[in-house]
Amino acid sequence: MRRTVGSSAAPERAAVLAVLVAAFVGGAVVANRLAGKPVPFLRWSVLRFLLGSRRLVREGRVGDGREEALARRVVEVARPGDLDGVIELIDDFARRTSFLMNVGDEKGLLLDDAIVRARPLRLLELGTYCGYSALRAARVMPPGARLYSVESSAANADVAQRIWEIAGVSDRITSVVGSLGDGGATMDRLAAEYGFSSGSVDFVFLDHAKEAYLPDLLRIEDAGWLHPGSVVVADNVLTPGAPDYLAYLRGEEGRRWRTVPHRTHVEYQKVLPDLVLESTLLGVAQP
Ligand SMILES: C[S@@+](CC[C@H](N)C(=O)[O-])C[C@H]1O[C@@H](n2cnc3c(N)ncnc32)[C@H](O)[C@@H]1O
Known part of the structure; x- marks a missing residue:
């Protein structure tokens, strides 16, 4: 029997990649914070801003209450x-x-x-x-x-x-x-x-x-x-x-x-x- 390896492995690979990217970005943000934030845009609040860009276009707000x-x-x-x-x-x-x-x-x-x-x-x-x-x-x-x-x-x-x-x-x-x-x-x-x-x-x-x-x-x-x-x-x-x-x-x-x-x-x-x-x-x- 042939196994449909390709179709089930692709989502798993994507999930692993997403976890790795999240871990890398998270690590970079933490390292930047520990180093006194020398890279100004490597901050959680900037990443949150970018992640909220669709809502930003729709509503003009980031969506985490920062304006209030x-x-x-x-x-x-x-x-x-x-x-x-x-x-x-x-x-x-x-x-x-x-x-x-x-x-x-x-x-x-x-x-x-x-x-x-x-x-x-x-x-x-x-x-x-x-x-x-x-x-x-x-x-x-x-x-x-x-x-x-x-x-x-x-x-x-x-x-x-x-x-x-x-x-x-x-x-x-x-x-x-x-x-x-x-x-x-x-x-x-x-x-x-x-x-x-x-x-x-x-x-x-x-x-x-x-x-x-x-x-x-x-x-x-x-x-x-x-x-x-x-x-x-x-x-x-x-x-x-x-x-x-x-x-x-x-x-x-x-x-x-x-x-x-x-x-x-x-x-x-x-x-x-x-x-x-x-x-x-x-x-x-x-x-
Ligand atoms: C970049 S911010 C403005 C920053 C502000 N000028 C400052 O420097 O303090 C863009 C704002 O434009 C609003 N906005 C988006 N489209 C608009 C439109 N067509 N007419 C009026 N306001 C709009 C958004 O809701 C958002 O509050």
């Missing part, structure tokens, strides 16, 4: 009104406790500088998460400026709102739950409730679903909300990557847009590269 834990930490530890202290506390939480997909401190400086240069009065952010980049924006915005931060997850928007209140910036930021690609509801709300109108938006920060960067920029352009001199900053153009957005701005370079690329790193480590694009609307096509 951050809000609790800020409420318990931060001094009310200490904006710098809250930003540092969030960076520290992301480095030592649980990795967070904030723009982070290195790329955050690029965002700060772009806002300082543009001196915008009306800012639009797509992708609030826990409100970290909004805190940074609020710190450097000129007096009288307001940031509208659009977030598809109501739970994330709630975490951000609690953090902004502790930091003392909730009077300068408006949280909008929704997305520009929801068939017009959120764009209509921005127009009707918050006065978004022709040429009214000075600065946009794109930091939401990477495949939505280009369609949402085109929606904003089509709505006529930008004006010559409006600045759009986009995070994560290399990692995870927004290739169609990059190609669009390359094609428009010197015509409708002028873009400065900033080579940088993925948040909270210095190994994985990333690219932040800072684009200024020129407004008229040039021959």
Whole structure:
């Protein structure tokens, strides 16, 4: 009698391989921890983040409660009104406790500088998460400026709102739950409730679903909300990557847009590269 060795051995081999890989990765994480975490992304909280990537795309949360834990930490530890202290506390939480997909401190400086240069009065952010980049924006915005931060997850928007209140910036930021690609509801709300109108938006920060960067920029352009001199900053153009957005701005370079690329790193480590694009609307096509 012939034995069907191949069909029963394959799942066993896969199971053994999975156990070996898990043991290797687990050992590497433990060794990294014992050595004082010299490899920043070889941490359980980063691996958990990567394992939760499908949920992350669906819900905008990792799924282990780290966003709520951050809000609790800020409420318990931060001094009310200490904006710098809250930003540092969030960076520290992301480095030592649980990795967070904030723009982070290195790329955050690029965002700060772009806002300082543009001196915008009306800012639009797509992708609030826990409100970290909004805190940074609020710190450097000129007096009288307001940031509208659009977030598809109501739970994330709630975490951000609690953090902004502790930091003392909730009077300068408006949280909008929704997305520009929801068939017009959120764009209509921005127009009707918050006065978004022709040429009214000075600065946009794109930091939401990477495949939505280009369609949402085109929606904003089509709505006529930008004006010559409006600045759009986009995070994560290399990692995870927004290739169609990059190609669009390359094609428009010197015509409708002028873009400065900033080579940088993925948040909270210095190994994985990333690219932040800072684009200024020129407004008229040039021959
Ligand atoms: C990378 S995080 C934003 C980080 C934040 N800007 C910071 O630096 O602190 C991306 C966020 O975008 C949200 N998101 C995903 N798709 C979205 C969309 N189409 N519109 C608005 N928010 C979206 C996710 O729920 C998540 O909270």
